[in-house]
Amino acid sequence: xxxxxxxxxxxxxxxxxxxxxxxxxxxxxxxxxxxxxxxxxxxxxxxxxxxxxxxxxxxxxxxxxxxxxxxxxxxxxxxxxxxxxxxxxxxxxxxxxxxxxxxxxxxxxxxxxxxxxxxxxxxxxxxxxxxxxxxxxxxxxxxxxxxxxxxx
Numbered sequence: 001x002x003x004x005x006x007x008x009x010x011x012x013x014x015x016x017x018x019x020x021x022x023x024x025x026x027x028x029x030x031x032x033x034x035x036x037x038x039x040x041x042x043x044x045x046x047x048x049x050x051x052x053x054x055x056x057x058x059x060x061x062x063x064x065x066x067x068x069x070x071x072x073x074x075x076x077x078x079x080x081x082x083x084x085x086x087x088x089x090x091x092x093x094x095x096x097x098x099x100x101x102x103x104x105x106x107x108x109x110x111x112x113x114x115x116x117x118x119x120x121x122x123x124x125x126x127x128x129x130x131x132x133x134x135x136x137x138x139x140x141x142x143x144x145x146x147x148x149x150x151x152x
Contacts, residue, residue: 113140 117138 109140
């Protein structure tokens with residue numbers, strides 16, 4: 001079969017085996033120590049990351065709450081402003097209606113003054129009549145028509 005003299009060179013002796021085993025053990029111990037250190041580093045990085053995420057979550061929650069408060073304040077102010085504007089619109093509408101009513105109330109006396117002035121101008125032999133009632137009617141007509149045109 002195989003020549004024994006060739007096998008003996010491939011075989012190791014006890015000292016070589018001990019040396020090889022000790023080298024193997026020291027490499028394994030170094031790798032195990034590196035693995036432990038790496039695990040510790042990874043755990044520390046994960047813990048720091050978790051803490052950072054908690055801080056960021058807290059900051060986001062706080063900013064969101066602050067923004068919600070600002071939004072609620074803005075809504076309240078807008079509703080208050082809307083109420084004030086609607087009140088002002090109502091007041092202006094009431095003012096316009098009272099002005100229209102005042103104009104309507106003044107139309108009848110204006111028509112009376114105009115008809116009286118017209119009747120006076122058609123009386124026989126009174127073409128150039130310029131007395132106090134004539135001046136009053138003329139003045140009343142011009143004042144009321146001026147106010148009516150200014151109000152519209």
